[in-house]
Amino acid sequence: MDTDEKLxxxxxxxxxxxxxxxxxxxxxxxxxxxxxxxxxxxxxxKLPGSLIVDGEELDDAARRVLTELxxxxxxxxxxxxxxxxxxxxxxxxxxxxxxxxxxxxxHRAVTIAYMALVKIGRNLIGEMEGxxxxxxxxxxxxxxxxxxxxxxGEAVKxxxxxxxxxPSLLYALLPRKFxxxxxxxxxxxxxxVRLDPAxxxxxxxxxxxxxxxxxREKGVAHRAARYYRFxxxxxxxxxx
Amino acid sequence: MDTDEKLxxxxxxxxxxxxxxxxxxxxxxxxxxxxxxxxxxxxxxKLPGSLIVDGEELDDAARRVLTELxxxxxxxxxxxxxxxxxxxxxxxxxxxxxxxxxxxxxHRAVTIAYMALVKIGRNLIGEMEGxxxxxxxxxxxxxxxxxxxxxxGEAVKxxxxxxxxxPSLLYALLPRKFxxxxxxxxxxxxxxVRLDPAxxxxxxxxxxxxxxxxxREKGVAHRAARYYRFxxxxxxxxxx
Numbered sequence: 001m002d003t004d005e006k007l008x009x010x011x012x013x014x015x016x017x018x019x020x021x022x023x024x025x026x027x028x029x030x031x032x033x034x035x036x037x038x039x040x041x042x043x044x045x046k047l048p049g050s051l052i053v054d055g056e057e058l059d060d061a062a063r064r065v066l067t068e069l070x071x072x073x074x075x076x077x078x079x080x081x082x083x084x085x086x087x088x089x090x091x092x093x094x095x096x097x098x099x100x101x102x103x104x105x106x107h108r109a110v111t112i113a114y115m116a117l118v119k120i121g122r123n124l125i126g127e128m129e130g131x132x133x134x135x136x137x138x139x140x141x142x143x144x145x146x147x148x149x150x151x152x153g154e155a156v157k158x159x160x161x162x163x164x165x166x167p168s169l170l171y172a173l174l175p176r177k178f179x180x181x182x183x184x185x186x187x188x189x190x191x192x193v194r195l196d197p198a199x200x201x202x203x204x205x206x207x208x209x210x211x212x213x214x215x216r217e218k219g220v221a222h223r224a225a226r227y228y229r230f231x232x233x234x235x236x237x238x239x240x
Numbered sequence: 241m242d243t244d245e246k247l248x249x250x251x252x253x254x255x256x257x258x259x260x261x262x263x264x265x266x267x268x269x270x271x272x273x274x275x276x277x278x279x280x281x282x283x284x285x286k287l288p289g290s291l292i293v294d295g296e297e298l299d300d301a302a303r304r305v306l307t308e309l310x311x312x313x314x315x316x317x318x319x320x321x322x323x324x325x326x327x328x329x330x331x332x333x334x335x336x337x338x339x340x341x342x343x344x345x346x347h348r349a350v351t352i353a354y355m356a357l358v359k360i361g362r363n364l365i366g367e368m369e370g371x372x373x374x375x376x377x378x379x380x381x382x383x384x385x386x387x388x389x390x391x392x393g394e395a396v397k398x399x400x401x402x403x404x405x406x407p408s409l410l411y412a413l414l415p416r417k418f419x420x421x422x423x424x425x426x427x428x429x430x431x432x433v434r435l436d437p438a439x440x441x442x443x444x445x446x447x448x449x450x451x452x453x454x455x456r457e458k459g460v461a462h463r464a465a466r467y468y469r470f471x472x473x474x475x476x477x478x479x480x
Binding site: 006007008009010011012051052053054055056057058079081082084085086102104108110112161164165 | 246247248249250251252291292293294295296297298319321322324325326342344350352401404405
């Protein structure tokens, strides 16, 4: 390498892509952002994330930021990709927002993206004043800050790859008791397929790890469906 | 977050973990390093890697560095993990070496690790004067620069996870024509298991994607084994 070329000095951030499932749609946890660009206030959304501070480990930063901005604690966050493309900060309003927030000049920002799968329904109250976290359907995202649309797209691809290898991951997204319809909807949205309800039902109830409960849906207009739970021990017995 | 805390400014590097298989052992491609510490010259080894320069994309940097240091071109490099732990530069000789090489102060260095699977036997001639690349068995590594022992360990774990999902990846590590013994050795070293030769042979020759060739080993002391090749089309037909 030509050592006369200037080495890149970067600010490093972490961004958390927390995915949930509302029974029919895959959703991602976002926070609202307010900025000022060209003298005008603007409002949009972004992933919970932040620049890391001096002396902070990457994994610690991801946990800190998620708790500060969404109130979520003890979520298993897995690092999945570094996004460092130069065009991720091509919109000047993103850099200006970053510089106002941190009161310093930001040259190049590379982010380490983390992913987590959670059950929707946890309490979402950030520790920082004025932050608000909300679930937004992955297939109906508006343009987000930086390259966050791309990061979410890559996270969903990663979920698909991982779930095809280890389908038990999907149960982290379902409530503890779920209907076969919810399970089928989840398979459909994760793998982007349509599944025949009768065939899916037949196959699933034969699985020793899908355990029927003595409990049915309440207060529904249609015929109340039975609840099932996922049995991790039985699942592990089906694997080599 | 307390904005009075100092944001981390980091130098970003890329490191390439190129794995190969010599017929019986998993090997990794390393380059020699010469440094000076405490007035004494020292020699050790490291992954092919380098700090990225201003305006350089991460993937481009990984390709550039691999070609410059090993001569390898057109290798499919996949980003697999960011290593940013503070203790990855705890040995002062690593920071001093970096600062001498780049003639600048280096504060914190985070590296984006890439992985590639190649067939051993390519020509390894780096473009930079004085660089020498060599294959070293993964299970007999000396202490390497920075956290490179850890990076290689994580790369091997990733290979194991990916190959358990998609065994066709393993054929990138084998010569175009290979014996069943070579294939079994590869399974054994990747998955860390012992396999019964007779059972493995019986199972493998039944696979429609392991195609026998009209060719046998030459110049071997033992009974010359038949060569096989991997048929990607037949393999894809066995998958859903």
